[in-house]
Amino acid sequence: MEKFSEKVLKIVAKIPKGKVLTYKKVAGMAGKPKAYRTIGNILNKNYNSKIPCHRVIRSDGSLGGYNKGKKLKKILLQKEVKFYKSV
């Protein structure tokens, strides 16, 4: 059985383009709805190129943060949303 972090990373990796999930949502899918804190912790320390962590935002709709810079995250999300609108 993989660690909670591994499970979270897998879930985040499943987020399709133009879609964003909240930390709480990911935590719920991981099986720990109350572990939303841990989600951010894991992503922050274990940033993987295969993990679109920029698609994980706060429940309030805030971008939260980003290891590479939340500014970049905002741009990436806008680009993906744009792609979503294009379809």
Next chain:
DNA sequence: CATTTGACGCCAA
């Protein structure tokens, strides 16, 4: 092994 950290979430004032 115990304590601190941390990209958060919800409630109260």
Next chain:
DNA sequence: TTTGGCGCCAAAT
């Protein structure tokens, strides 16, 4: 409505 504070859990130190 907005701001502040408390609660929560896993991982890192």
